[in-house]
Amino acid sequence: MNIHNISEKNSVLNTFISEIRNVNIQKDSMRFRRNIERIGEVLGYEMSKTLNYKTDTIETPLGHCDINLIENNIVLCSVLRAGVPLHNGLLNYFDTAENGFISAYRHHKENLKSFEIIVEYLACPNLENKTLILADPMLATGQSMVTTFEALKPFGTPKEIHLVSVIGAQEGIDFVEKHFDSKTNLWIAAIDEKLNDKGYIIPGLGDAGDLSFGEKLQK
Numbered sequence: 001m002n003i004h005n006i007s008e009k010n011s012v013l014n015t016f017i018s019e020i021r022n023v024n025i026q027k028d029s030m031r032f033r034r035n036i037e038r039i040g041e042v043l044g045y046e047m048s049k050t051l052n053y054k055t056d057t058i059e060t061p062l063g064h065c066d067i068n069l070i071e072n073n074i075v076l077c078s079v080l081r082a083g084v085p086l087h088n089g090l091l092n093y094f095d096t097a098e099n100g101f102i103s104a105y106r107h108h109k110e111n112l113k114s115f116e117i118i119v120e121y122l123a124c125p126n127l128e129n130k131t132l133i134l135a136d137p138m139l140a141t142g143q144s145m146v147t148t149f150e151a152l153k154p155f156g157t158p159k160e161i162h163l164v165s166v167i168g169a170q171e172g173i174d175f176v177e178k179h180f181d182s183k184t185n186l187w188i189a190a191i192d193e194k195l196n197d198k199g200y201i202i203p204g205l206g207d208a209g210d211l212s213f214g215e216k217l218q219k
């Protein structure tokens with residue numbers, strides 16, 4: 001897997017990451033969602049440099065000019081619910097992308113230490129020969145990314161795959177790497193040290209779904 005950790009080079013991305021991690025600033029859920037969206041825009045922009053381009057001629061009011069434009073057929077697929085603001089950020093840049101949505105949540109078992117991933121909802125276009133972008137802001141154990149990709153397999157074989165995440169734990173990245181083709185790209189804004197015993201990323205940011213949309217009732 002090709003891992004592109006975009007915060008390895010200093011940029012304005014650091015500001016957005018610092019705000020989503022900051023225990024005080026993250027209380028403003030509108031700002032939290034907007035920062036995740038901005039990170040999606042930055043990661044999308046970086047990814048766009050690796051896509052395929054073909055030259056088109058544009059007519060201006062005063063003449064003509066040639067410009068290289070993206071020729072990939074992009075399907076942007078995100079994991080509900082925390083993936084919604086990241087999806088919006090990516091879609092801000094890939095205007096004509098087709099879209100897919102898949103639900104995945106961790107169902108904690110009684111002892112709260114172990115959990116299984118439940119996939120209940122899936123709406124996706126044909127993926128055959130397309131460029132699949134699979135987005136989920138948190139890559140903790142990596143189980144959600146792997147389980148959702150398994151669920152997408154009946155929709156066709158993509159020509160290329162780009163995983164997009166905001167914060168990942170090294171352990172989860174290692175797990176994902178084992179389950180995806182070596183040509184798969186991972187675009188990520190930060191890689192953290194470890195997971196705690198509940199599978200949360202340390203230092204991470206907490207629960208991205210809850211910070212975006214409020215706490216959910218555990219049933």
Ligand SMILES: O=P(O)(O)OC[C@H]1O[C@H](OP(=O)(O)OP(=O)(O)O)[C@H](O)[C@@H]1O
Pocket residue numbers: 079080081082083104105106117136137138139140141142143144145172199207208209210
């Ligand atoms: O790598 P993993 O260990 O699988 O964990 C990551 C998952 O956890 C979060 O979702 P969560 O289950 O909190 O659902 P939510 O979006 O409804 O909050 C996140 O958006 C990922 O989908």
Ligand SMILES: O=c1cc[nH]c(=O)[nH]1
Pocket residue numbers: 082138140199200201202204205206207208209
């Ligand atoms: O740290 C984590 C792990 C999973 N999901 C989150 O929202 N945060």
Ligand SMILES: [Mg+2]
Pocket residue numbers: 082207208209210
């Ligand atoms: Mg959550």
